[in-house]
Amino acid sequence: xxxxxxxxxxxxxxxxxxxxxxxxxxxxxxxxxxxxxxxxxxxxxxxxxxxxxxxxxxxxxxxxxxxxxx
Amino acid sequence: xxxxxxxxxxxxxxxxxxxxxxxxxxxxxxxxxxxxxxxxxxxxxxxxxxxxxxxxxxxxxxxxxxxxxxxxxxxxxxxxxxxxxxxxxxxxxxxxxxxxxxxxxxxxxxxxxxxxxxxxxxxxxxxxxxxxxxxxxxxxxxxxxxxxxxxxxxxxxxxxxxxxxxxxxxxxxxxxxxxxxxxxxxxxxxxxxxxxxxxxxxxxxxxxxxxxxxxxxxxxxxxxxxxxxxxxxxxxxxxxxxxxxxxxxxxxxxxxxxxxxxxxxxxxxxxxxxxxxxxxxxxxxxxxxxxxxxxxxxxxxxxxxxxxxxxxxxxxxxxxxxxxxxxxxxxxxxxxxxxxxxxxxxxxxxxxxxxxxxxxxxxxxxxxxxxxxxxxxxxxxxxxxxxxxxxxxxxxxxxxxxxxxxxxxxxxxxxxxxxxxxxxxxxxxxxxxxxxxxxxxxxxxxxxxxxxxxxxxxxxxxxxxxxxxxxxxxxxxxxxxxxxxxxxxxxxxxxxxxxxxxxxxxxxxxxxxxxxxxxxxxxxxxxxxxxxxxxxxxxxxxxxxxxxxxxxxxxxxxxxxxxxxxxxxxxxxxxxxxxxxxxxxxxxxxxxxxxxxxxxxxxxxxxxxxxxxxxxxxxxxxxxxxxxxxxxxxxxxxxxxxxxxxxxxxxxxxxxxxxxxxxxxxxxxxxxxxxxxxxxxxxxxxxxxxxxxxxxxxxxxxxx
Numbered sequence: 001x002x003x004x005x006x007x008x009x010x011x012x013x014x015x016x017x018x019x020x021x022x023x024x025x026x027x028x029x030x031x032x033x034x035x036x037x038x039x040x041x042x043x044x045x046x047x048x049x050x051x052x053x054x055x056x057x058x059x060x061x062x063x064x065x066x067x068x069x070x
Numbered sequence: 071x072x073x074x075x076x077x078x079x080x081x082x083x084x085x086x087x088x089x090x091x092x093x094x095x096x097x098x099x100x101x102x103x104x105x106x107x108x109x110x111x112x113x114x115x116x117x118x119x120x121x122x123x124x125x126x127x128x129x130x131x132x133x134x135x136x137x138x139x140x141x142x143x144x145x146x147x148x149x150x151x152x153x154x155x156x157x158x159x160x161x162x163x164x165x166x167x168x169x170x171x172x173x174x175x176x177x178x179x180x181x182x183x184x185x186x187x188x189x190x191x192x193x194x195x196x197x198x199x200x201x202x203x204x205x206x207x208x209x210x211x212x213x214x215x216x217x218x219x220x221x222x223x224x225x226x227x228x229x230x231x232x233x234x235x236x237x238x239x240x241x242x243x244x245x246x247x248x249x250x251x252x253x254x255x256x257x258x259x260x261x262x263x264x265x266x267x268x269x270x271x272x273x274x275x276x277x278x279x280x281x282x283x284x285x286x287x288x289x290x291x292x293x294x295x296x297x298x299x300x301x302x303x304x305x306x307x308x309x310x311x312x313x314x315x316x317x318x319x320x321x322x323x324x325x326x327x328x329x330x331x332x333x334x335x336x337x338x339x340x341x342x343x344x345x346x347x348x349x350x351x352x353x354x355x356x357x358x359x360x361x362x363x364x365x366x367x368x369x370x371x372x373x374x375x376x377x378x379x380x381x382x383x384x385x386x387x388x389x390x391x392x393x394x395x396x397x398x399x400x401x402x403x404x405x406x407x408x409x410x411x412x413x414x415x416x417x418x419x420x421x422x423x424x425x426x427x428x429x430x431x432x433x434x435x436x437x438x439x440x441x442x443x444x445x446x447x448x449x450x451x452x453x454x455x456x457x458x459x460x461x462x463x464x465x466x467x468x469x470x471x472x473x474x475x476x477x478x479x480x481x482x483x484x485x486x487x488x489x490x491x492x493x494x495x496x497x498x499x500x501x502x503x504x505x506x507x508x509x510x511x512x513x514x515x516x517x518x519x520x521x522x523x524x525x526x527x528x529x530x531x532x533x534x535x536x537x538x539x540x541x542x543x544x545x546x547x548x549x550x551x552x553x554x555x556x557x558x559x560x561x562x563x564x565x566x567x568x569x570x571x572x573x574x575x576x577x578x579x580x581x582x583x584x585x586x587x588x589x590x591x592x593x594x595x596x597x598x599x600x601x602x603x604x605x606x607x608x609x610x611x612x613x614x615x616x617x618x619x620x621x622x623x624x625x626x627x628x629x630x631x632x633x634x635x636x637x638x639x640x641x642x643x644x645x646x647x648x649x650x651x652x653x654x655x656x657x658x659x660x661x662x663x664x665x666x667x668x669x670x671x672x673x674x675x676x677x678x679x680x681x682x683x684x685x686x687x688x689x690x691x692x693x694x695x696x697x698x699x700x701x702x703x704x705x706x707x708x709x710x711x712x713x714x715x716x717x718x719x720x721x722x723x724x725x726x727x728x729x730x731x732x733x734x735x736x737x738x739x740x741x742x743x744x745x746x747x748x749x750x751x752x753x754x755x756x757x758x759x760x761x762x763x764x765x766x767x768x769x770x771x772x773x774x
Contacts, residue, residue, distance in 0.1 A: 002307045003314075010312035010323040018166040018331060025169035028522055032667040034173040039683055045172065045359065052165045052367060059162065059371070060311055067155070067309035070301075 007064055015057050022053055084228045084410045089419030096423035104271040126360035128731030129352050132269045133365050134276030135428050142377040143425050144221045145499040148401035150381020153321050154308035157381060161374035163331035164366050171339045172359045174521050174666040180355050181672035182663060188447040194520050194664045195528040196653045202535040204447040210509045211440040216488030217505060218433035221498050223249040225426055228406040253486045256433055269351060275428045282424045283376025289412040290383030303386045319562040320500055325569025329507045333572040337510040340517050343439040353722050353732050354773050380405040401497050437478050444477045445470055500568050507572035512538050515579040522666050529593060529649035530586040537642035538579035540624045544634045545574050547627040586646045593650040610651050617644040679718055686714030688771040690726055693762060696751035702741025704751040715740050715772045726767040736760035
């Protein structure tokens with residue numbers, strides 16, 4: 001069985017440190033008004049950006065579980 | 071035929087004459103396909119940028135060839151063979167910086183109409199910042215070309231014999247020899263049609279590469295006996311999608327996260343001029359966003375399977391048939407070895423042709439982009455600086471074309487020479503990782519802070535380029551300074567910290583940038599004091615000479631490591647004060663429309679008036695040619711109302727056939743309305759640019 005160093009630690013680090021960078025990006029584009037949530041199309045993009053983060057996290061989690069138990 | 075070199079087994083003479091015939095035919099077909107689209111260029115802007123006309127899906131698929139073609143098959147198959155499914159992790163870690171790109175960098179580069187990244191540095195900071203950025207970017211691009219040549223050499227070498235005899239003379243075929251011949255062929259394999267041809271050639275090659283990759287996976291799985299057998303052959307560690315956290319030094323998660331997920335992702339999205347030119351060819355910023363998003367969400371995960379699966383199949387074969395694929399096969403050759411085993415003659419030739427043609431066009435695109443940077447950021451500013459007398463546009467154009475040609479030849483030669491720096495690495499993957507870790511951080515930090523931090527000054531960016539690079543050189547000479555950043559990765563004396571040095575390099579560059587920015591008031595006080603002194607200018611010139619001397623000390627590691635940090639400290643102070651003294655910086659002018667905080671302003675500058683953000687419909691119409699010379703297009707009042715458009719807004723008109731992806735389209739400006747619903751009057755110039763077909767419907771939509 002692979003150790004924690006090859007299963008969930010990289011996952012936690014990737015979506016923790018990467019997630020922090022992502023969060024900073026989301027806050028910056030909001031505060032600078034580069035993304036203007038009063039515009040309908042921008043609201044759609046904001047949701048797409050959030051979806052992308054969880055889409056990749058879910059993809060990696062499924063791949064790790066499949067490797068361990070399938 | 072197999073030979074033993076060091077610990078790896080290498081192969082020669084793979085493939086048959088059928089394969090070689092298929093490869094030659096494929097190359098000729100691709101070149102003819104590309105040259106057909108050359109007729110859509112009517113200006114140099116079209117040649118480099120494709121004229122801002124294409125639909126998102128067309129660009130998204132043409133980017134696949136850039137993502138898959140650029141040395142990926144060889145390097146990811148190698149890592150797939152050595153470490154398993156974790157070879158995919160570099161393709162699935164690009165999302166974290168996408169908010170910065172979609173709503174920061176992309177709108178800024180489109181709306182400010184910059185033609186190269188160094189040009190942004192001049193507008194946002196100063197001409198000297200542009201000069202240093204050009205220098206760093208040329209290093210980066212030439213290194214990238216070198217990596218491309220190294221990969222091509224490694225892909226082609228297994229197909230060639232070990233030696234041959236010609237005119238009674240005996241020649242050994244070496245990696246460098248193969249690379250030099252490839253470089254000459256690449257010079258001949260020139261894209262005739264400019265950016266439009268590149269986009270369509272890449273579109274075709276992208277589909278072919280995806281098909282070839284999945285076809286190879288299917289053939290491999292069939293050869294092994296089905297997916298269940300393949301899956302159960304592989305050890306569990308080997309099926310993990312992420313590598314071990316910090317071991318081995320040649321492939322570990324944390325190093326690759328910082329090298330690829332951070333420096334690489336920002337470098338790829340913010341610095342890769344070839345890719346940026348592709349996004350600028352989309353019809354609007356929103357279409358560029360769609361292309362980038364679709365590419366990262368869907369195409370990159372698929373590409374990860376396409377480029378890595380030969381390594382996975384190779385690993386399974388090395389367990390079931392070690393006589394066919396010895397476990398110690400050279401990793402960089404595994405793609406060619408596996409393709410040859412699972413594909414019949416002819417099909418193998420097709421797969422190899424798809425791989426090498428895509429690689430060659432990637433290298434070719436890089437050479438073109440580097441030549442464009444040379445002309446835009448070295449040649450023109452130099453002539454301007456030398457204040458050449460005014461000449462006719464035709465003469466200037468002819469001279470620039472000649473300069474572009476000889477600079478392309480020089481860049482190709484430098485690319486071949488740069489291979490020498492990379493060929494000592496055991497695999498292309500590590501060479502590329504080391505290169506990325508070393509060359510991207512200063513530019514990545516400078517672009518990033520320039521875009522998102524309004525207080526970031528020209529003095530800070532120049533000091534980042536000089537002081538940050540000096541600290542990076544200290545890390546090159548004394549890898550022990552990187553150890554505190556290494557997350558427990560073991561120091562390999564032959565190739566110390568190939569990946570995690572990206573974290574150290576970004577940290578020191580960001581540290582210098584932040585410290586110099588936060589001490590701007592102190593610098594201004596010192597500069598005021600110097601300006602009041604009679605010999606202030608002499609003191610500044612003395613500081614420049616001292617800074618050059620200190621940088622030389624660092625570059626050649628003349629002093630012991632303990633003194634290096636003291637030297638860098640004084641170097642940073644010197645460069646910051648000299649830059650503040652010499653550079654005129656108008657904060658209001660140089661921030662307007664050039665940071666994420668003023669995207670709306672950039673949009674207004676692009677349009678030349680107030681923005682109309684009301685969302686309208688897309689309308690279908692017949693077109694008629696109008697008389698007169700003005701370049702406006704005229705719709706009926708009702709049609710304008712449906713589009714929520716006002717006179718002076720920007721409009722995008724395209725052939726109604728969606729599958730053309732915007733190939734026949736034009737941007738224009740709304741003129742005075744008329745009363746004929748369903749008809750748009752367009753000028754002769756717009757008709758020439760749009761290449762519209764008589765009797766075919768067009769669609770029109772307001773751009774902003």
